[in-house]
Amino acid sequence: MQLTPSMQDFILHWGEMGAKWGVNRSVAQIHALLHLSPDPMTAEEICDTLSLARSNVSTALKELQGWKLVKTSRQLGDRRDHFHSVRDMFDLVNTVVEGRREREYVPTLEALRIVAAEAGSDGTPEHIRARYAETLDTMQQFDDWYSEIAKLPRGTQTALLKLGAKIARFLPKGS
Amino acid sequence: MQLTPSMQDFILHWGEMGAKWGVNRSVAQIHALLHLSPDPMTAEEICDTLSLARSNVSTALKELQGWKLVKTSRQLGDRRDHFHSVRDMFDLVNTVVEGRREREYVPTLEALRIVAAEAGSDGTPEHIRARYAETLDTMQQFDDWYSEIAKLPRGTQTALLKLGAKIARFLPKGS
DNA sequence: CGGACATTTCTGTAATCTCCGAAATTAGTA
DNA sequence: TACTAATTTCGGAGATTACAGAAATGTCCG
Structure with missing residues (x-):
């Protein structure tokens, strides 16, 4: 996904806030991204968008699911998980x-x-x-x-x- | 000050909690100690009780004052600060x-x-x-x-x- | 002003946390 | 069963943070 400057700022700030709250910065950034994204994203897309290692994204997504802030959905003919944040x-x-x-x-x-x-x-x-x-x-x-x-x-x-x-x-x- | 086992546990747990809340462990421990102590304590006494370096206690007390969780009081004929936590x-x-x-x-x-x-x-x-x-x-x-x-x-x-x-x-x- | 004591700042080290890449595992497909 | 793609786990380098001790600064008194 292409990020506009304001989206980058939003994600960056969310990450800083997360750090202050004792949440891993990357975890918070991923959450911010999913919160903004209109469509569910695959782990791969998240990596590309935020330039994070695949492994970290995996760990972070697991943690976010633990917090029930992120859920997965499936799409026909695609075996990858698609992640989306709780909307409201x-x-x-x-x-x-x-x-x-x-x-x-x-x-x-x-x-x-x-x-x-x-x-x-x-x-x-x-x-x-x-x-x-x-x-x-x-x-x-x-x-x-x-x-x-x-x-x-x-x-x-x-x-x-x-x-x-x-x-x-x-x-x-x-x- | 002499700590009974339960007081040690209290202070230790408070410290762990503080860590989870993004507060420095020592800071939280000092706060726990002051919260329990019936009388205001000097920085020196805090060092001895918790076995922390004088310098860190100083820094921690400053931070606690910043949070307005700790105040200082004076005693006649003693130029040291006496620290006590907000009671309630x-x-x-x-x-x-x-x-x-x-x-x-x-x-x-x-x-x-x-x-x-x-x-x-x-x-x-x-x-x-x-x-x-x-x-x-x-x-x-x-x-x-x-x-x-x-x-x-x-x-x-x-x-x-x-x-x-x-x-x-x-x-x-x-x- | 000078000395004594209290406090803060500085510095190096130890401990912890973060994050990447590689390897291992799991799941889907033929 | 073999093959491939997706995901998770593991190990360690790099960065950050916490802490003790030393040095510097500040404060009060005579």
């Missing part, structure tokens, strides 16, 4: 957030529970144990909130999003 | 989210605007320009939502958090 930006943000929760937030909650339990019998002073409890509690609260919102139907989610801070009007009172 | 977990989550928005999300929005403008005159096909617009639009929507919620008084925020998905009851109808 709303879905995309959801997927990324959910992925991070799964991989980074939930394990921390678990670890905190273990630490808190362990602390009962290893001489950890009371005020530190209280700190554990407080930390776990607050994090759990955020997680519960997110989990509930995530379960709502899409239409409700977008409605809430549009409403923004105006939602506060419906709250009991004060503030 | 709720504040902490807010600070982290706000920091990430500032450093990673907002620049992307800006870059997208530039890319979209650039695309007008460099031969980028219409459907790609539409994709830019859609991407920018959705990301902007999330950002607007967050910005509004962030401005609400703390009490309102916690109320919303507790309410969770039940908030949907107040929505106009359907879904």
Whole structure:
């Protein structure tokens, strides 16, 4: 695929952002490309367009599929995989957030529970144990909130999003 | 400071998490330590407790201050800085989210605007320009939502958090 | 001003991460 | 079964990042 300057910029920037988010730069670039591409692309085309080694593209695509950001489709008379990104930006943000929760937030909650339990019998002073409890509690609260919102139907989610801070009007009172 | 096993685990895990979040491991460990410590600590004490080089502790503390996760305080008759973390977990989550928005999300929005403008005159096909617009639009929507919620008084925020998905009851109808 | 202590910056090294090319594997075709 | 194309895995060179220790800078006091 032929890239215009703006497309190059987009892909480059997406790659930098990915790096900051702890995602491999190439992985993010490939995702950006697939996000822009109107048609599914083969691994080969991706290599050519971004000048990356075939092997890396393969690895990156696997990772993106792990994040459920990229899916494959088949075309008649072609045995190659054709890759395309999840189309909708709303879905995309959801997927990324959910992925991070799964991989980074939930394990921390678990670890905190273990630490808190362990602390009962290893001489950890009371005020530190209280700190554990407080930390776990607050994090759990955020997680519960997110989990509930995530379960709502899409239409409700977008409605809430549009409403923004105006939602506060419906709250009991004060503030 | 003397670390019990559970405290060591906590600090170690926090460090690993930090690494996944793109934060330097030592930085995250120091933050964990300060989060647990009931009293402010000097850089020297942090070195001893975590067995890190003085120089790195200095750099890490600077970075944590940049994130506004750590503040310094003074004590009479002591010219050393005493470091302590932001106490409240709720504040902490807010600070982290706000920091990430500032450093990673907002620049992307800006870059997208530039890319979209650039695309007008460099031969980028219409459907790609539409994709830019859609991407920018959705990301902007999330950002607007967050910005509004962030401005609400703390009490309102916690109320919303507790309410969770039940908030949907107040929505106009359907879904 | 000079000395003592605290902090930051600099420098070299160790550890880690990225990415290419080659080899191995898998899948489709005759 | 053999042949070919597509994909994945492996190994190591090159680049980046993290870190300790040394040197430099800054700050406070007399």
